[in-house]
Amino acid sequence: MPPPLTTDQVAAFHRDGYLFVEGLLDSEETMLLTEAARKDEGMQRAAMDVKDTAGRRTNLSLWNHPGDDIYGAIARSERIVNAMEELLGGEVYHYHSKLSAKEPRVGGAWEWHQDYGYWYQNGCLFPDMASVFIAVDACTKENGCMQVLRGSHLLGRIEHGRSGEQTGADPERVREALKRLELVYCEMAPGTGLYFHGNTLHCSVANTSDKSRWGLLCCYNTRANDPYKEHHHPRYTPLVKLPDSEIKTTGAKPSAATQSFLAQEKDRTIGGRNN
């Protein structure tokens, strides 16, 4: 099979700390994902209440192991995992997935943070970890699309502390980084994927629009970076890749009643955050 990404795309990821892949899911796959997520009562019931500094709420459902549902078919699809392996330079496993659902007018902001800012606490020695944010809805400035600081993964891990009810990166460092690095609004059509490095600074503002902003995030760790201790996300667990066609074969299948979601009180990450 040919490599899923070009050399230029891989180089851009290493330079910028992120990479957009338009049409990561085609329109039929995106429609199936949207249909499944909208009707997934189990997932919605399991959503954690992540409040921003203004008290606005984002619904975040998080699960460690991919299920037999459409989210699992996506998180294990060769297309998505092979690209992740190219970007991280080796075998990856599923660290967790989450649905970040900002509802119209009430969906909250995410403070500037690096995912490795939290994952570091979980016994992961190296920042050889990354996520792909897949737009379910169109993501725009108005509905609180993700923002990234270009090249910020090269800053290394920044200290994280409490910021309202969330945990954010050291505000002094963020202020200085904002003066030096380009801020990129990640406006994305449904089905577009944004791969981003575990040390890439990212945030998003509240959804003040009348449109929802849902995104599916699949997060991966490298096998070589198997955490040295048990924590609330899996240690190395081989990922069985599925052919891309499995997404359509699975169809708009929501999570099973047996799927286990992370409960807010079980979150042992500093600051009670969800990552």
Ligand SMILES: O=C(O)CCC(=O)C(=O)O
């Ligand atoms: O949904 C968003 O805008 C960002 C989510 C995020 O940063 C996270 O889950 O770590």
